[in-house]
Amino acid sequence: MARSVTTQRKTLNTAIAWGIGLVLFFPILWTILTSFKTEAQAIADPPVWFFFDWTLENYRVVQERSNYSRFLWNSIIIAGGSTILGMIIAIPAAWSMAFVPSNRTKDILLWMLSTKMLPAVGVLYPIYLIFIQLGLLDTRIGLTIVLMLINLPIMVWMLYTYFKEIPGEILEAARMDGAGLREEILYVLTPMAIPGIASTVLLNIILAWNEAFWTLNLTAARAAPLTAFIASYSSPEGLFYAKLSAASTMAIAPILILGWFSQKQLVRGLTFGAVK
Amino acid sequence: MGHGKSLVASTAIALVTASGAFAQTLTIATVNNGDMIRMQGLSSEFTEATGINLEWVILEENILRQRVTQDIATSGGQFDIMTIGMYETPIWAERGWLVSLDGLPEDYDKDDILPAMRAGLSFDGSLYAAPFYGESSMVMYRTDLMEAAGLEMPQEPTWADIEAAAAAMTDRDNNINGICIRGRAGWGENMAFITTVANSFGARWFDEDWNAQLDSPEWLEAVTFYNNLLQNYGPPGAANNGFNENLTLFQQGRCGMWIDATVAASFVTNPNDSTVADRVGFALAPNKEGLEKRANWLWAWALAIPAGTQQEEAAMQFINWATSKDYLELVAAREGWANVPPGSRISLYENPEYASVPFADMTLRSINAADPNNPTVDPVPYVGIQFVAIPEWAGIGTSAGQEFSAMVAGQLTPEQALARAQALVTDEMEAAGY
Numbered sequence: 001m002a003r004s005v006t007t008q009r010k011t012l013n014t015a016i017a018w019g020i021g022l023v024l025f026f027p028i029l030w031t032i033l034t035s036f037k038t039e040a041q042a043i044a045d046p047p048v049w050f051f052f053d054w055t056l057e058n059y060r061v062v063q064e065r066s067n068y069s070r071f072l073w074n075s076i077i078i079a080g081g082s083t084i085l086g087m088i089i090a091i092p093a094a095w096s097m098a099f100v101p102s103n104r105t106k107d108i109l110l111w112m113l114s115t116k117m118l119p120a121v122g123v124l125y126p127i128y129l130i131f132i133q134l135g136l137l138d139t140r141i142g143l144t145i146v147l148m149l150i151n152l153p154i155m156v157w158m159l160y161t162y163f164k165e166i167p168g169e170i171l172e173a174a175r176m177d178g179a180g181l182r183e184e185i186l187y188v189l190t191p192m193a194i195p196g197i198a199s200t201v202l203l204n205i206i207l208a209w210n211e212a213f214w215t216l217n218l219t220a221a222r223a224a225p226l227t228a229f230i231a232s233y234s235s236p237e238g239l240f241y242a243k244l245s246a247a248s249t250m251a252i253a254p255i256l257i258l259g260w261f262s263q264k265q266l267v268r269g270l271t272f273g274a275v276k
Numbered sequence: 277m278g279h280g281k282s283l284v285a286s287t288a289i290a291l292v293t294a295s296g297a298f299a300q301t302l303t304i305a306t307v308n309n310g311d312m313i314r315m316q317g318l319s320s321e322f323t324e325a326t327g328i329n330l331e332w333v334i335l336e337e338n339i340l341r342q343r344v345t346q347d348i349a350t351s352g353g354q355f356d357i358m359t360i361g362m363y364e365t366p367i368w369a370e371r372g373w374l375v376s377l378d379g380l381p382e383d384y385d386k387d388d389i390l391p392a393m394r395a396g397l398s399f400d401g402s403l404y405a406a407p408f409y410g411e412s413s414m415v416m417y418r419t420d421l422m423e424a425a426g427l428e429m430p431q432e433p434t435w436a437d438i439e440a441a442a443a444a445m446t447d448r449d450n451n452i453n454g455i456c457i458r459g460r461a462g463w464g465e466n467m468a469f470i471t472t473v474a475n476s477f478g479a480r481w482f483d484e485d486w487n488a489q490l491d492s493p494e495w496l497e498a499v500t501f502y503n504n505l506l507q508n509y510g511p512p513g514a515a516n517n518g519f520n521e522n523l524t525l526f527q528q529g530r531c532g533m534w535i536d537a538t539v540a541a542s543f544v545t546n547p548n549d550s551t552v553a554d555r556v557g558f559a560l561a562p563n564k565e566g567l568e569k570r571a572n573w574l575w576a577w578a579l580a581i582p583a584g585t586q587q588e589e590a591a592m593q594f595i596n597w598a599t600s601k602d603y604l605e606l607v608a609a610r611e612g613w614a615n616v617p618p619g620s621r622i623s624l625y626e627n628p629e630y631a632s633v634p635f636a637d638m639t640l641r642s643i644n645a646a647d648p649n650n651p652t653v654d655p656v657p658y659v660g661i662q663f664v665a666i667p668e669w670a671g672i673g674t675s676a677g678q679e680f681s682a683m684v685a686g687q688l689t690p691e692q693a694l695a696r697a698q699a700l701v702t703d704e705m706e707a708a709g710y
Contacts, residue, residue, distance in 0.1 A: 040549045043524045065313065125350075132352050216339060217346070220354040221303050221331035232334035235308040237519055237539055239549060 028252070034245035035059070042242040058246035066229055068250060075225035075254075077140050078215070079208035082147035083201055086155050089148075091197070094159035095185055099168055109160065112153040120150075120213045131218060138220045146218065147208045154207070155200055162196025163189070198265040202258070209255045226251035300590050301329040305344055306359040307337050309577065310542075311409045311617040315598055318606060322597045328590050337464075348373045348582050356585045357594060360405055362396040362576050362648070363464075363663050363670075369399035375581040375588055376402045377595065384596055388621050390640075393576050396648040396659070405578035406599040409539070410619025412572045412642035413472065413662075415559040416526065416544055417533045418552060421445045421452070435476070435501065435562045435571075438533065442509035445532030454509030456531035457502075460518040461681035463673025468573055468662035469535070470680055474498040476563050476571035480652040481664050481701075486710040490676075490698040500690045503683055515685035527551060535561060537575070538642055541635035542614060558638040560645060569653055573662035574646035576619070619643055672704045 034042050036054045062068070097105050127146065128137075136142030166189065174188040190197065212227040219228060230251050233244040259266065306312045312334070319330050333355070335343060344358045348368065360368070368374050380386065386394070386403060393407045415438070417429050425444035430437060442454030458469045471481070479494035489495065506514045509532075511525055519536060523543055526534045527550040534540070547553040561572035579598060581591045597603060604624055607616045614633050616624065624630050625640045651661040658664045663673065676697040683693040 038548075040527070040551075043528075045524075045528060065316070125346075128346065128350060128352070132350060137352055138354055216335075217343065220305070220333045220343075224333070228333075228335075231336050231339055232308055234336040235310075235520075236337040237309050237537060238543060239520065239523065240308065 028256075031245045031248050031252075034242055035249045037242050039239040039242045042245070043239060058242045059250070061243055062233070062246050062250065066232065066247075068229065071224060071226045071229040071251075072254065074140060074223055075209055075227075075251075078143050078147060078223070078225050079205050081140070081144040082151065082208045083204045085144060086148045086152050086204060087197070087201065090152060090155035090159055090200075091185065091190070093156050094163050095189065097156070097160050098163035098166075099171060109157065112156060116153055124217060127214075128217070137218060138223050140223045143215060143218055143223055143225075146214050147211055150211070150214070151204050151207055155204055158200045158203070159193070159196060162193050162200075166192055195265060195268050198262070199268070202262055202266050206255055206259065299327070299329060300587060301331055302356040302587060302590055302594055303331045303333060303354060304357040304359075304594070305333045305335065305340060305355045307340055307577065308334050310615075312359065312577070314607060314611065314615065314617075315408070315603075318603075318610065319598075321606065322594060325597075326590075326593060328593065330594070344582075351584050353582075353584055353586070355582060356587050356591045358580050358582055359408070359577055360580050361578065362574065363660065363665060365397045365405045365578065365580065366399045366659060366665050367667055368580075369402075369404040373583055374404045375583055375585070375591075376404055377406055377581075377592070378402050379592055380406075380596055384600060388601065388623050390620065390622055390643055392574055392643055392646050392648065393620060396574055397576060397578050405576075405580035406595045407576040407578045407620040408599055409617035410574070410576040410643060411537045411539045412574055412619070412639065412646050413469075413536055413561050414538050414541075414572060414638055414642045415533055415535050415561060416541065417441065417557050417559065418445070418529075418531070418555055419557045420552075420555045421532050422557070429557060429559050432560045432570075433562045434565045436565060438535075438562050439501075439505065442505060442533060446509045451530055452532060453511040453525070453530060454532045455505055456511055456517065456522040456525050456534045457506065457514075458518055458522065458536070459506060459510075459514040459681055459684040460516050460521075461674065461677040462518070463663060463670050463677060465518045465677060466680055466684075467673045467677040470499065470502055470677075471662045472561065472571040472573050473502050475652050475661065476561075476567065476569050477501070478564070478567055478569070478653040480654055480656045482656060482658060482705075484655055484657050486657060486705060488698055488701040488705060490694050490701060495694055496690060499680065499683070499694055503690050506684050507686075510684075515681045535571070538635065538639040539618065541639065545634060558635055560638065560642060567653060569651075570645050572642050572646050574643065574648055575662070668704055668708050672701050675700050675704070 033050070035058055036056070037048065037052055038055060038057070041048050041052050097109065131137045131142055134142075136145075170192070171184055171188060174184050179188065210227070212231075215225050215227045216231060219225070230244070230247050233240055233247045306316075316332050316334075323329055340359065341364075344355060344360065345364075346352070347354050348358070365374070369376075380403075389403075389407060390410065393410045394403060397403060397405045397407060415429070415433060422429055422441065422445070425441070427441055427444055429441060438455070444454070445452065446454035458466045460466055474480070474495055477494050477498035479492055479498050480489050483489055511517065511530065517525075519540070522531065522534050522536060523540060525531050526544055529552050534544075541556075541558060544550050544556050545553050561570045563570045579595045581588060581595070585591055599620065601621060601623055604616050604621065608629070613630050616630065618624070618636070618639055625636065630636055646661055648659050648661050651659075658666060660669075663669055679688060679693040679696045682688045683690060688696070
């Protein structure tokens with residue numbers, strides 16, 4: 001009896017989990033389906049689901065009209081660059097806050113988070129003007145710095161949480177064995193915090209990849225990443241949903257694949273602490 | 277020997293640097309409309325002829341407007357050519373943000389530009405943006421449904437004709453709505469349409485002293501009429517419908533009539549996308565019986581050069597190419613006359629080959645019926661037909677648009693919507709110092 005309840009429960013849980021998963025994934029699924037339809041099918045009412053003449057026409061048009069590889073390259077550099085740069089700053093910062101906290105550490109952590117509480121548009125003009133002065137408009141380096149700064153609080157917070165769970169005694173033991181600060185961070189702390197660092201890196205790449213406010217406002221032609229590529233397929237006069245879906249699918253495909261392959265690390269990093 | 281090598285190397289570097297310095301690149305900001313995309317596709321011809329490279333920045337309309345405004349107001353210098361509309365051109369020209377196009381060569385033939393377009397894109401007698409394509413608005417209707425209803429659409433209908441036709445064609449059981457018109461809030465969305473209705477009913481946004489006039493009986497009559505049309509014969513959820521939503525409905529056979537941009541004609545008659553392609557007729561935008569002003573707007577997507585560009589001469593060369601008579605011929609040769617950007621040049625409409633395009637004549641008549649300098653029955657201090665060419669318009673147009681959208685959604689009566697719009701426009705204009 002008890003056994004059947006457990007099985008029933010399990011089945012129910014699985015069904016609920018699948019249901020939630022499907023709801024969450026549905027917009028992406030719909031985008032992918034739409035990208036294989038004609039413009040007329042894309043807006044058909046009632047909507048067509050799976051039984052239509054699948055076409056690659058939208059992908060052909062998008063390939064022909066836009067230089068996809070250039071947008072992709074910009075996205076990789078900006079997302080990758082801002083993550084690497086961010087980690088170089090965030091790891092030592094999180095280390096010091098976790099292992100040598102001062103009276104002000106808590107305040108500093110909260111203060112860093114407070115920068116996320118202002119809507120981005122509130123600082124658009126100051127940053128735009130600074131970018132003009134420094135000649136950083138429409139450059140990859142400018143965008144890399146801005147995205148790094150935007151995601152830095154999240155990076156420090158995440159790493160801080162992981163580092164906190166590593167027993168200080170292990171680091172102490174390393175120090176007693178004669179390890180300097182550099183060795184301590186590089187050879188003792190980092191390997192133990194790998195799951196946490198990996199999930200921070202992945203999450204940050206995803207955030208930077210999808211960032212669409214600064215990337216649209218601070219770029220024109222040369223440094224425009226995939227978000228600008230997607231935005232170029234919306235039209236005020238004329239149907240565009242199928243082509244827009246094709247462009248979106250192409251833009252999210254790399255990050256989706258990366259996420260798929262690294263889901264183990266991502267889930268582990270996000271659900272467990274650094275040391276079990 | 278060593279010297280020889282280094283000499284060769286330094287000469288090579290010098291040559292590469294020099295050629296790099298001479299290879300000019302223009303950055304062009306534009307929208308994703310069919311005609312612009314076609315221009316992008318054909319622009320390799322320009323590069324081949326002049327050696328000037330082109331970088332395209334294609335953006336969604338609202339993002340484009342925000343980006344180019346931001347760039348031009350802060351002298352960001354990111355764009356050498358911008359695609360702007362009739363609303364921005366006179367305002368930006370007055371502020372000295374645009375380069376005058378007086379420098380275009382003689383054979384560009386400015387006198388060939390349709391007078392209404394030229395008037396809307398000029399400031400102080402100088403052209404500041406060259407029309408790439410122009411549009412007015414007109415009635416598109418289903419010839420089969422009209423025939424079934426035993427009605428005939430006059431070429432110059434009145435609002436009474438439109439209402440009668442809408443009533444006759446509405447068939448709720450078969451999901452056919454008599455009329456589809458814009459309801460979504462926005463200065464370029466529902467307010468473009470409502471303002472043209474108001475113009476045709478004898479209303480105006482401001483009197484000659486810039487006092488808001490939305491409390492006038494003409495406005496009430498116009499807005500009540502618009503609201504009744506949508507409530508009685510419009511599609512469900514009309515408060516969210518803009519150009520693309522109505523295009524979709526019309527192409528699927530859900531609308532008896534659609535009053536919107538003339539550029540839509542090529543979409544609804546395209547058999548690849550439209551289920552009613554062979555059953556569409558065209559008529560001029562309506563007027564009210566006894567009044568001459570018709571409810572048609574005037575808009576152009578035009579190319580302009582921001583002041584402060586380092587490449588004014590090359591930009592001028594590109595505009596000369598993209599908006600010339602030769603360009604129209606080029607598109608016709610490659611893609612057929614139906615795909616030529618409409619509404620910019622007189623010579624296009626004098627061309628017998630273009631006359632065979634089914635919507636050519638009605639587009640020209642609609643554009644010619646629009647006069648941006650005299651948009652209303654009573655005199656007004658502003659330029660613009662479906663907009664008021666002042667910087668405050670984007671704000672007040674959008675706020676007022678939200679009230680009218682709420683009215684269409686059934687949350688406000690026409691009287692309430694107008695009273696609220698009047699109040700917010702008055703406040704805004706007082707704050708702006710009018």
